[in-house]
Amino acid sequence: MSKEYFAHETAVIDAGCDIGKGTKIWHFSHIMSGCKLGENCNIGQNVVVSPEVKLGKNVKVQNNVSIYTGVICEDDVFLGPSMVFTNVVNPRSNVNRRGQYTKTIVHRGVSIGANATIVCGHDIGKFAFIGAGAVVTKEVLPYALVVGNPARQIGWMSEYGHRLVFDKNNRAECPESHEKYLLEAGKVRKI
Numbered sequence: 001m002s003k004e005y006f007a008h009e010t011a012v013i014d015a016g017c018d019i020g021k022g023t024k025i026w027h028f029s030h031i032m033s034g035c036k037l038g039e040n041c042n043i044g045q046n047v048v049v050s051p052e053v054k055l056g057k058n059v060k061v062q063n064n065v066s067i068y069t070g071v072i073c074e075d076d077v078f079l080g081p082s083m084v085f086t087n088v089v090n091p092r093s094n095v096n097r098r099g100q101y102t103k104t105i106v107h108r109g110v111s112i113g114a115n116a117t118i119v120c121g122h123d124i125g126k127f128a129f130i131g132a133g134a135v136v137t138k139e140v141l142p143y144a145l146v147v148g149n150p151a152r153q154i155g156w157m158s159e160y161g162h163r164l165v166f167d168k169n170n171r172a173e174c175p176e177s178h179e180k181y182l183l184e185a186g187k188v189r190k191i
Helices: none
Strands: 071-073 104-106 144-147 152-156 171-173 180-184 187-190
Touching: none
Parallel strands: 071 104
Antiparallel strands: 144 152, 171 180, 180 187
């Protein structure tokens, strides 16, 4: 039976992985046992996907990304170049904390910019946008735009990746999709 995904000849794929149809795995990447990659993912060069990681459909992982055990990325997530997840809150070289990994869920449609760091245990809401170099140290709301170290929210983003500008009635429209959004009680939702 032929595989239904592409893997570059330099990629290392351990036994026991579940890799979806149409997924592409590029140069020098390591896909470790027990992870699950959905259909039509793109795994860039020099990426590590650790055991038990789950990636949904159409996840784009750029070069030099480390996705550690405990991370779940839902469908349509974008992970920018050299961004990294952590999975232990208090790592020490001389203390073995395997089995104490903290879970992080990256919900549908999230974009995480280049060189960002996601400290474990802080979920990222759907369609949030994490700016390049941001260090996420707390939960990120759906549609939130966060930047800086530590990351702080500076606005809201549409599902198409445009900054939302709300009128006096707390309504905004995406300039590309023309979908409409409502800001109420400190949260955004599509209407």
